[in-house]
Amino acid sequence: MRVIVEPRRTYRLINHGPTTLISSAAGGKRNVMAASWVVALDFDPPKLAAVIGGDTYTKELVDASREFVVSLPTVAMVDLTYAVGNVSGRKVDKFERFGIRTAPASKVSAPLIEGCVAWLECKATPEPRMEEEYGLYAAEVVAAWADDEVFSDGLWRFPDDTRRTIHHLSKGIFFATGERVEARETPA
Amino acid sequence: MRVIVEPRRTYRLINHGPTTLISSAAGGKRNVMAASWVVALDFDPPKLAAVIGGDTYTKELVDASREFVVSLPTVAMVDLTYAVGNVSGRKVDKFERFGIRTAPASKVSAPLIEGCVAWLECKATPEPRMEEEYGLYAAEVVAAWADDEVFSDGLWRFPDDTRRTIHHLSKGIFFATGERVEARETPA
Numbered sequence: 001m002r003v004i005v006e007p008r009r010t011y012r013l014i015n016h017g018p019t020t021l022i023s024s025a026a027g028g029k030r031n032v033m034a035a036s037w038v039v040a041l042d043f044d045p046p047k048l049a050a051v052i053g054g055d056t057y058t059k060e061l062v063d064a065s066r067e068f069v070v071s072l073p074t075v076a077m078v079d080l081t082y083a084v085g086n087v088s089g090r091k092v093d094k095f096e097r098f099g100i101r102t103a104p105a106s107k108v109s110a111p112l113i114e115g116c117v118a119w120l121e122c123k124a125t126p127e128p129r130m131e132e133e134y135g136l137y138a139a140e141v142v143a144a145w146a147d148d149e150v151f152s153d154g155l156w157r158f159p160d161d162t163r164r165t166i167h168h169l170s171k172g173i174f175f176a177t178g179e180r181v182e183a184r185e186t187p188a
Numbered sequence: 189m190r191v192i193v194e195p196r197r198t199y200r201l202i203n204h205g206p207t208t209l210i211s212s213a214a215g216g217k218r219n220v221m222a223a224s225w226v227v228a229l230d231f232d233p234p235k236l237a238a239v240i241g242g243d244t245y246t247k248e249l250v251d252a253s254r255e256f257v258v259s260l261p262t263v264a265m266v267d268l269t270y271a272v273g274n275v276s277g278r279k280v281d282k283f284e285r286f287g288i289r290t291a292p293a294s295k296v297s298a299p300l301i302e303g304c305v306a307w308l309e310c311k312a313t314p315e316p317r318m319e320e321e322y323g324l325y326a327a328e329v330v331a332a333w334a335d336d337e338v339f340s341d342g343l344w345r346f347p348d349d350t351r352r353t354i355h356h357l358s359k360g361i362f363f364a365t366g367e368r369v370e371a372r373e374t375p376a
Contacts, residue, residue, distance in 0.1 A: 051229060172370055176366035
């Protein structure tokens with residue numbers, strides 16, 4: 001079930017550096033792209049930054065709406081994640097082309113991507129220099145959601161390997177988020 | 189063996205979103221901190237951005253030198269990674285305190301952290317607004333290195349589980365970089 005993630009725990013959805021899908025919508029058009037270059041910027045209120053390349057259709061829609069959604073795909077979704085990263089939304093409607101189901105977000109016009117395990121609704125803060133120089137969009141996360149079978153009480157607990165989040169290396173090679181390893185408390 | 193990583197492949201060292209150690213040096217002082225909020229910004233010449241908190245000793249040293257090194261710790265190093273993220277270098281010399289061995293970098297004054305599996309030598313580009321507003325330092329990677337038993341030909345090939353890179357969730361809970369999953373080519 002999709003449940004709200006508290007603002008103070010929202011950074012934990014992306015702190016482990018997963019590859020994401022960024023969806024956008026403006027003027028009756030919508031799009032989705034794959035993005036590995038997403039990073040947390042602050043805890044509470046939660047902020048993140050995402051690189052959205054200069055020649056992408058997503059950039060056009062984000063520039064128009066100043067909103068986007070970051071969704072976290074799973075091992076079961078690697079083919080889809082790679083596919084939406086390799087086709088431009090200017091040429092095809094990727095939602096139709098790849099049978100991507102969506103759900104409405106609560107505070108932004110961009111849709112949530114179904115099948116993912118977490119969703120961050122983002123409103124971009126105007127940072128013209130960052131956007132022009134690096135394609136880097138700073139945003140406040142205005143609402144966050146997670147599948148409570150996979151993320152609950154602020155922790156990832158992957159119930160099976162197909163629902164692990166993923167980390168793109170290059171050219172369709174991904175790594176699943178792997179085994180949990182706990183550090184010992186630092187001695188005083 | 190530590191070998192050079194070509195500029196065009198350098199992004200592959202951090203594309204999967206691992207947690208890092210950031211080392212710095214200035215005026216005869218040095219420090220190391222843990223940082224999960226590191227992201228690639230560009231391919232070639234390779235650039236990255238790292239959040240370096242406003243009240244950290246690392247920020248002081250980076251502001252003075254405009255240089256830092258991003259090293260990638262492993263599963264074997266989770267205790268150390270957590271420890272250097274929880275103690276300020278203003279209070280203790282973390283290198284002495286935790287027995288951290290270093291090697292000189294090739295192009296910057298900050299040291300490489302031994303035991304890690306990749307190293308990115310960085311020179312910060314002046315971006316006063318990003319640095320002040322988000323603690324976000326944009327940098328060019330002026331040299332990059334990897335342990336060729338773990339990263340070679342542009343690919344991660346973890347020879348054993350202790351040398352996998354790590355991804356911090358929160359409070360000492362990490363995930364190892366997990367199983368390799370390959371996407372199918374997108375049908376035309």
